[in-house]
Amino acid sequence: MKTPNAILEPRGELKLDDYIVDIAWSTDTTRLAVAGGEGKVFLAKRSESALEAREVGQHGMGTLAVAWRPGGSAFASSGQDSRITLFDAEGALVAQQRPSMNWTTALAWSPDDQRLATATGKQISLWAPSLVLEHALAPLASTVTALGWDKPGRDLAAAMNGGLVVHRVEPPRFQLRHYKWPAPCLTAAFSPSSRFLATGTQDGTVHFWHLSTGRDSQMRGYPGRVDGMSWSGDSRYLATAADEQIVLWDFGGKGPEGSRPLQLRGHTDRVECLAFQPGGNYLVTGGRDWRLSLWLPGKATTALDAQLTVAEPTCLRWSPDGRFVAAGERNGRLSIYELVRVV
Amino acid sequence: MATIDRIPVTVLTGFLGSGKTTLLNRILSENHGKRIAVIENEFGEVGVDHQLVIGAEEEIFETNNGCICCTVRGDLLRILGQLLKRRDKFDYIIVETTGMADPGPVAQTFFLDDDFKQQFLLDAIVTLVDARHIEKHLDEMKEPGEQVAFADVILLNKTDLVGKAELERIERRVRAINGTARIFRTQNANVPIDRVLDVGAFDLQRALALDGSFLEPQYPFEWAGVYQLAAGQHTLRTGAEAHVHHHHDHHGHAHDKGLGLVVLPVAAATEQALAAAIEPAVRAFAEEAVTVTCGGSLKATPALHAIDVNYEGSHFVVDVAAAGAHAIFCEHAPAEFNLRVEGAKPIVQRAFASHHHDEEISSIGISDPRPLDPQKLNDWLSYLLKSRGADIFRMKGVISLKGEARRYVFHGVHMMFDGQLERPWAAGAARQNTLVFIGRNLDRQELEAGLHSCLA
Numbered sequence: 001m002k003t004p005n006a007i008l009e010p011r012g013e014l015k016l017d018d019y020i021v022d023i024a025w026s027t028d029t030t031r032l033a034v035a036g037g038e039g040k041v042f043l044a045k046r047s048e049s050a051l052e053a054r055e056v057g058q059h060g061m062g063t064l065a066v067a068w069r070p071g072g073s074a075f076a077s078s079g080q081d082s083r084i085t086l087f088d089a090e091g092a093l094v095a096q097q098r099p100s101m102n103w104t105t106a107l108a109w110s111p112d113d114q115r116l117a118t119a120t121g122k123q124i125s126l127w128a129p130s131l132v133l134e135h136a137l138a139p140l141a142s143t144v145t146a147l148g149w150d151k152p153g154r155d156l157a158a159a160m161n162g163g164l165v166v167h168r169v170e171p172p173r174f175q176l177r178h179y180k181w182p183a184p185c186l187t188a189a190f191s192p193s194s195r196f197l198a199t200g201t202q203d204g205t206v207h208f209w210h211l212s213t214g215r216d217s218q219m220r221g222y223p224g225r226v227d228g229m230s231w232s233g234d235s236r237y238l239a240t241a242a243d244e245q246i247v248l249w250d251f252g253g254k255g256p257e258g259s260r261p262l263q264l265r266g267h268t269d270r271v272e273c274l275a276f277q278p279g280g281n282y283l284v285t286g287g288r289d290w291r292l293s294l295w296l297p298g299k300a301t302t303a304l305d306a307q308l309t310v311a312e313p314t315c316l317r318w319s320p321d322g323r324f325v326a327a328g329e330r331n332g333r334l335s336i337y338e339l340v341r342v343v
Numbered sequence: 344m345a346t347i348d349r350i351p352v353t354v355l356t357g358f359l360g361s362g363k364t365t366l367l368n369r370i371l372s373e374n375h376g377k378r379i380a381v382i383e384n385e386f387g388e389v390g391v392d393h394q395l396v397i398g399a400e401e402e403i404f405e406t407n408n409g410c411i412c413c414t415v416r417g418d419l420l421r422i423l424g425q426l427l428k429r430r431d432k433f434d435y436i437i438v439e440t441t442g443m444a445d446p447g448p449v450a451q452t453f454f455l456d457d458d459f460k461q462q463f464l465l466d467a468i469v470t471l472v473d474a475r476h477i478e479k480h481l482d483e484m485k486e487p488g489e490q491v492a493f494a495d496v497i498l499l500n501k502t503d504l505v506g507k508a509e510l511e512r513i514e515r516r517v518r519a520i521n522g523t524a525r526i527f528r529t530q531n532a533n534v535p536i537d538r539v540l541d542v543g544a545f546d547l548q549r550a551l552a553l554d555g556s557f558l559e560p561q562y563p564f565e566w567a568g569v570y571q572l573a574a575g576q577h578t579l580r581t582g583a584e585a586h587v588h589h590h591h592d593h594h595g596h597a598h599d600k601g602l603g604l605v606v607l608p609v610a611a612a613t614e615q616a617l618a619a620a621i622e623p624a625v626r627a628f629a630e631e632a633v634t635v636t637c638g639g640s641l642k643a644t645p646a647l648h649a650i651d652v653n654y655e656g657s658h659f660v661v662d663v664a665a666a667g668a669h670a671i672f673c674e675h676a677p678a679e680f681n682l683r684v685e686g687a688k689p690i691v692q693r694a695f696a697s698h699h700h701d702e703e704i705s706s707i708g709i710s711d712p713r714p715l716d717p718q719k720l721n722d723w724l725s726y727l728l729k730s731r732g733a734d735i736f737r738m739k740g741v742i743s744l745k746g747e748a749r750r751y752v753f754h755g756v757h758m759m760f761d762g763q764l765e766r767p768w769a770a771g772a773a774r775q776n777t778l779v780f781i782g783r784n785l786d787r788q789e790l791e792a793g794l795h796s797c798l799a
């Protein structure tokens with residue numbers, strides 16, 4: 001069998017004046033919203049020949065998240081100044097909210113483009129696309145650390161200390177289900193198939209639930225907190241990082257329980273970020289070894305390609321069409337790569 | 344691969360009104376060249392230019408290893424994660440806790456995660472103590488004692504608001520709880536910045552910097568003096584020279600049971616004779632005390648008296664059967680009570696290290712020159728952490744392992760533990776195991792037996 005191959009072709013880079021915390025692609029892949037750790041919000045425009053960016057906003061003490069509206073023409077940002085801000089596709093300020101003095105740490109547009117979910121302390125709020133409050137859900141028991149929608153945009157999962165809480169969002173009803181796990185949960189990720197819900201914890205475990213039965217399983221053995229995870233497009237693999245290794249749980253066949261995970265080795269220092277291609281099975285990872293690696297788990301055990309960065313990678317985001325990867329670095333470098341199949 | 348300097352962190356604790364904000368303002372406004380990020384429980388008034396102040400809402404997480412004492416601060420976890428994203432912008436972190444905060448979860452947060460251990464260096468826990476109110480606080484609440492117990496540095500603050508004798512008593516009580524912290528007496532939290540920042544208390548490389556007296560043999564008394572006394576009755580007085588009433592706010596808690604006193608005939612008024620009397624005195628102090636009220640009499644025999652001192656002045660009769668040198672062993676330094684024998688002065692006197700106290704929280708220091716077996720030590724420490732982790736707030740140690748040229752150094756906060764082999768023992772110097780435990784209801788015999796079970 002011939003090993004499939006692909007590489008990452010550089011498609012432009014620029015240096016922003018801030019640590020890159022988060023990146024969000026526009027649906028048409030021509031724009032990116034970029035969050036800076038010191039508080040700047042940038043809008044970058046990408047064309048075949050150029051990549052340019054300008055500062056469009058500020059969040060006092062640090063930007064925490066950016067999220068592009070799936071429907072196209074707007075993006076939201078939040079920061080340590082407690083504000084949630086809505087910009088249009090040209091970077092003009094459209095609306096602003098300040099739900100409380102707390103940080104809004106998570107922003108998640110529903111995939112059906114109906115609403116924006118935000119997590120501010122223990123409070124989850126749902127906003128109409130114009131950033132008008134649609135519904136403030138009852139505060140949860142602990143601070144929400146992450147939000148994740150299922151693919152249809154019907155179920156919203158929130159991670160917190162003590163497990164995950166899923167709201168079924170069918171306004172005016174907001175039905176609640178608890179997935180308890182006594183640990184500080186850091187991520188909330190539905191599989192694209194909506195069959196599984198996974199979380200990574202501060203305690204160094206991955207925990208997931210079979211949504212049809214409610215059965216849950218715990219995957220141990222991580223040396224530290226698991227604060228990043230990504231599902232492959234076919235929902236077969238859940239990728240996580242354990243120091244310099246990439247650990248993939250195989251949900252094919254009988255599932256990952258009791259089996260040894262797939263381990264991909266190649267990074268020589270802690271893997272900081274990872275992301276599966278949307279709708280596909282290519283995986284990109286970024287490590288403290290200042291390297292971005294491209295993998296095709298299950299088909300090849302070594303990296304297909306690697307690109308060196310000039311500082312520690314902090315954020316990796318695929319474009320919604322799975323064609324491009326944007327990488328952010330600690331020193332503010334933003335670089336774009338195109339996934340190119342090699343025959 | 345990038346090498347990263349760890350960011351030092353000082354945790355500031357102390358009860359409401361102890362002067363935390365004063366100290367913080369002093370640190371922030373002083374020209375020390377550091378860029379400091381401050382994490383506060385509440386948004387305070389601190390707002391010095393170019394300093395970063397972040398508010399936190401206290402949220403305690405239990406971690407998932409089944410031990411209730413392994414709690415960390417969720418709010419800190421999140422904020423530290425964010426701070427790492429701008430680590431180029433500051434050199435130092437100060438975490439200011441609320442007056443009622445338990446320092447345990449705060450300190451443990453820095454040990455929870457290998458990545459955090461690589462990025463942050465818990466430099467020291469600094470506890471401010473309000474000298475005027477600490478005794479009341481220690482008597483009535485558990486948090487102040489815990490804050491003292493966890494500390495690496497204690498500022499005994501507002502010393503201008505208490506008398507000298509009171510201050511001695513307070514320091515002794517604080518010292519009884521925490522035998523290893525550096526104690527500074529301050530007014531307006533005025534202390535050189537290098538005493539509270541970059542202290543290196545958790546730095547294994549700097550090992551154990553202990554108050555040497557802490558590891559000296561412990562005695563149940565703090566002072567002894569030898570007097571030349573004629574046969575007959577002598578008057579022992581405490582308190583004021585004249586019967587003047589003092590309006591001091593005394594909380595005589597340590598002396599509810601009376602001041603322990605032993606009077607013994609000794610061979611001569613010499614240091615040697617006094618040294619020879621120590622052993623019988625220690626044995627006498629282990630006996631049940633006979634309470635003597637004002638005006639009562641004490642016998643010059645190896646018997647423990649608990650004399651009922653009051654600060655306005657009290658007097659007792661000492662019966663001396665035969666003329667000669669007599670040693671008086673006293674539970675506390677006589678200066679505190681103005682204890683004196685009328686018409687006589689001590690010819691020889693000596694102070695003793697004492698950690699005799701009634702505190703629930705205390706420190707125990709153990710030293711032993713014999714080398715230990717690494718496996719046995721590991722088993723014992725694991726057992727100790729599992730069974731007593733909730734009660735042991737802090738522990739530190741420098742260990743001599745059999746066949747190992749380097750010193751094994753460790754420290755722990757509750758069940759969080761960090762240890763490593765570090766620099767070799769100095770050539771020619773005596774190798775010695777030194778362990779210190781600070782915690783609640785500690786049992787010295789149990790700890791010593793445990794250490795002895797580790798002998799190679």
